[in-house]
Amino acid sequence: MCLAIPGIIEEIYMQDDITMAKVNFQGIKRSVCLAYLTDINIGDYVLVHVGFALKKLSHIDFINANKLINVDSELN
Amino acid sequence: MEVLRPFRDEIKAKSLIDNIKALTTKPVNIMEVCGGQTHTILKYGIEDLLPENIKLLHGPGCPVCVTSLEAIDMAINISLNKDVIFCTYGDMLRVPGSSMDLFKAKALGANLKIVYSPLDALKVALANPCKNIVFFAIGFETTAPANAMLILQAKKLNLKNFFVLCHEVLVPPIIASLLESKESNVQAFLGPGHVCSVMGLHEYEHLVHNYQLPIVVTGFEPLDILEGIYACVQQLNNNGVRLENQYTRAVTQDGNIPAQQAIKDVFEVCDRKWRGLGFIPKSGLSLNSQFKDFDATIKFKVDNLDIQESKECISGEILRGLKKPYECEFFGTKCTPLNPLGATMVSSEGACSAYYKYRQSKLTASP
């Protein structure tokens, strides 16, 4: 529960006036709130905790973080 | 090198371990704050790779583990109302309350809904206007912005059937409380990486200044943990203390300012009881006066419980770094993940559960 996991933004949309995204976590897609980040685009990498993006990640940090994380156990 | 194979960079891991060994001349206790870090340490057997005189202590950073018995009982109490849909993270279902857990409440008829994100609870409220929806808002500063957004949205949507049972807790006051205790045996901390992604580094600079010990804000991969430990050992060896940020890919000096603002807008600091650790002044967040209409303890009149914790479970001593899970006489016998006596055996980030999962065979094999 204190973990945040890396994902790629595939789609950005508005819902009840907040910016949301469809984020792909190693093939599992989830809705993620982008309200706490600015300047985010499709294809960006983000660190997500309980459905909220907390930090944008660089490509290399994403690749490295993605190697060890067990997304399935974190999301389910 | 076999044991280092799962590390992302075996050569770097080996070099860090060699450097740590070369610098460690006297016994040192390092406490990791986050449950996620505890999980990594156990999963990758990191303590076994270190010199014997480095002891890793597993601190109180698993939000599931420190949620008070009273909060669990309140959750069960509220969930048993016929008109309530109780939304919670799955991890909370097996946490023992004083007489049952939420799982048992479900068997007794409670309508529980497992959510992945706080915003899922909002959808439940919109889809069920004739029911009262209650969300169990637990977590540290990492989770607080998500809970804050949930409440801001509930207010914006003018929801009258939505409430939160709030058990938000804060990391710096618990670190201060551990260090002020006479029994404290911690010489350095691995700071909480994702908490600092939100809050930045300022509060931890104050802790270093006030208590004169190294804090290295650290990530969650095995290499991160080794780098954090190396930085602690270097500082202790040089007799200099400062705040270091090992987890630069996710943590900046100022943190996530919009997220901090949302926390300030919705919550106020309050005293809080922690499971196993007791009342810690100014260590929690509760809804501020503008959002009291969403407070489930007021709506369902369940406040002011005071319950004695079981004397059998020593998780309080484990969370303070005084004991290890295998020193509990019930570890792996009367207390297992399927039949947990304490919260640290429930969550995958709890120390007892991590020892059970990754060390049980070794512990039973050793004389």
Ligand code: SF4
């Ligand atoms: S093994 Fe069980 S009873 Fe013992 S400290 Fe851990 S949670 Fe408590």
